[in-house]
Amino acid sequence: MTATTASRASRTARRPAPARNGGIRESAVSRTIAMAVMVVATLYFLTPIWWLLVASTKTRADFTTTAPLWFADFALFDNLAALFDYRNAVFLRWLANSALYAGVGALFATLIAAMAGYAIAKYSFRGRETLFNVILGGVLVPATALALPLFLLFSQIGATNTIWAVFLPSLVSPFGVYLSRIYAAASVPDEIIEAARIDGAGEVRTFFTVATRMMAPALVTIFLFQFVAIWNNFFLPLIMLRDESLFPVTLGLYVWNTQVSQIPDIRALVIIGSLLSIIPLIITFLGLQRFWQSGLASGGLK
Amino acid sequence: MARDTAGRPSRAVRHRAALAVFLVPFGALFTLFYVIPIGYAVYQSLLTVEREGTFGPAVQVFGGLTQYIAVFQNELFWNSIGRVLLFGVVQVPIMLGLALILALLLDSPLVRGSRFFRLAFFAPYAVPSVIAAIMWGFLYSPNLSPFTGVTQAVDFLSADAVLWSIANVVTWVYVGYNMLIIYSALLAIPQELYEAARLDGAGQLRIALSIKIPLVVPALVLTGIFSIIGTLQLLAEPQVFQSFTSAVTSTFTPNLTIYSTASVPNISLAAAMSVVLALATFVLSFTVLKLTQRRTAR
Known part of the structure; x- marks a missing residue:
């Protein structure tokens, strides 16, 4: 390892x-x-x-009558079937939306942040430190402070309640730029970039073939934390989206949870849905742990 | 265009082109979704609505600092700021203290199976705040909780207790994350530093207090700043708790106040509140950074 x-x-x-x-x-x-x-x-x-x-895993009756921390009749698959049946499998739609917003969004966010961080670490140009400081300031801007003005701006061009209203803003990760800069400075030797140049590789190709490999732990770390940030994001979709079919899974479960008092049966769906919504994150973290743990070690602490 | 002997564009030119490829995507998105929204919020916060007569159409006009005066006179907004500050003063030290203790124990030779514990403590970080709040909402419930013995005796969802019940949800989610950041800092300490202490017969506690903790202060500052930002932004947990208890009002935290003000709709006032909140966050985290830098420099 x-x-x-x-x-x-x-x-x-x-x-x-x-x-x-x-x-x-x-x-x-x-x-x-x-x-x-x-x-x-x-x-x-x-x-x-x-x-x-x-x-x-419990039936509706067992949920209130049996010991909460131990199994009763095993009804997991019935509950899953009920969840997927409800309102034309809207829950699956939410899971797919979250996967799109968080998966694709974090992938692009990582790439974009890595390029910027690498450039700031490895090239000297006028205004480099100013640019970096502005981006660092961006790390300190609370994401929720941006949600309302973003809504106003998107509504000016009639683009609220679309996929883009949630997807595009999540492509920006100032923290990713910060981490990439530190990691690139420490782990991509200038000699290697110089050697690639002598071999005739272009600057951009050098980044994609040589630097990204050496920055891999940082890239995985950025991807994971951006993935979690988007998957957990609540305020932006809450403000932007009206159409249920565009909801990410957190917003969908939130809305269901507010309906429990009117539709008591929905409580079982909230519970099984909550379980399903955390499984992808736990699997991703466990599967990639050796990357993000070393990325975390080198990154946040300089 | 300047060219080198091989006839390719010179290095400076090639660098400039590469820089554009590397920096333009982030620069454009950062401008569109960070800089412009902040500018727009400031602009929006300077407007005010005027009507000609009682029944005239509403027109937005420049109002100067009218909205900011309204913000500073808005008691509900300041109550919500006070509430999250109280929350932060209590919850952030507890959370970071727990994270530090667990990280030190994981790093000490006293604990077996540290790999398992590390993942077990980190697992809640994979639970979105909304889901964590829903889960704990059930766990606090007087009827459905696994601990009805406790939840029937103490009302975790009462007006007095609900802030601290939410604090527990936030602590539960983030201790493991902060612990890992501190633990990573501990792993980076060179072993040689401990050897002299060991030769002097210093125990683990002594080593932790006089060597390890001072060296992880930068990590504590980092986690502290992110925690302060998170506290002032508190939204998802209280919003979910509204379904469980009426004790969480629509002005419970600053962000809830902004959200309910915007849905009135009183956009300009909400924008002014956003600006004030963002500035307060910025000033607070900046102050923490500077104070701790000065102390560590001494």
Whole structure:
């Protein structure tokens, strides 16, 4: 595996035996306390997710009458069928919308931010620091502060309530530029760019064939965090979209949740839908962990 | 056009072309979706609506700072700012403290299976705020919660408690994320620094207090700033909680106030509120950055 594992291995190797004078006794007590803290924290963080998983497998009657943290009759597939049946599979539509907004959006956002960050790191040009500082200022601008003016601007050109109103603004990731600049400066040696130039590769081709490979951990990190930011985004779609068929899954579930008091049956759909909406994110994070963990290590901390 | 001996465009020219390819896409999108909206919000906030007589058509005219005066006189808006500031003063230190403790434990030799714990603590970050709020809404419910023994005794959704119930949702989602950032900073500390301390017989706690914590201050500043920004922006969680309790009003947080003001519709006032909120966020995070920089420089 990658640097994380390697550095961890070398750390354990270098870690000396417990100190003399009573070190072992102290560490037996501290070990127990430390593990106790870990177990309590695990319960805190995982119980709600476990509850959601269990609740998703229950029939409507069992949900209110059986122990909430353990399984009763296994009705997961009935619940799924009910979810996909409801209103012409509108939930699947929402999942697809979220995948489009977050997946495609984060992909383009990463590419665009990486190019800008790389250029700022590797080329000297007039106004470079000013540009970087303006972009850094962008990191500090709260996304929700932009939602209302974006709505006003999109409504001027009659483009609210369209895919573009949610998709286009999410292509901008100032934090991605910041991370790419730091990572490119540290991990793409000038000699390699120079060597590519001598080989006759164009500047842009050098970026795509040589630099992106060396920036991979940073790129995966940017992609993931932008993906999460878009997938979780709520205010912008809430303001922009009226047409249910354009909703991302978070907005759809929010709307269903507001209807629970009028349509009690919808509660079961909210629960199973919530479970389905977090599974893609958990799988993505687990699958890409060795990339984003090393990207995080090098990035945020300079 | 300047050319080198091989007849290709000179390096400077090629660089300029490449720079355009690299910078124009981000520059254009940043201008369209960051700079112009901010400018437009400022412009919109300077307008005011006037009518000729009682029944005349409404016309937007330049009103100077009229809307800002209205914002500063708007008690509901300032109450909502005060509420999230109180929230932040309590929740951000608790969240970062927890994140720091867990990161230090993960980094210490005291814990086995740190890989599992790391992922377990981080998992809630994969849960969108809306979904997290819906889940905790059920967990707080007096009838449906797995912990009805507790939720029937304490009303987590009452007017007094709901702010802290929301704080718990936010803490639950973000502790693991902040923990990972701090943990990454801990991994970057060279082992040699610990060796002298160990030879002096320093225990893990001593090493944590006098070596590790001072060295992760930059990471704490970073997570602190992002947490402050997040706190002032609070929206999804309280908005969801409106379905569970009437204690969350339509002016509970600044963003909810802006949203309900815009839907009146009183766009110019809402725009002025947005500008004030963005400025307040900016000033607050900038101050935190400067204060901590000064302290670490000393």
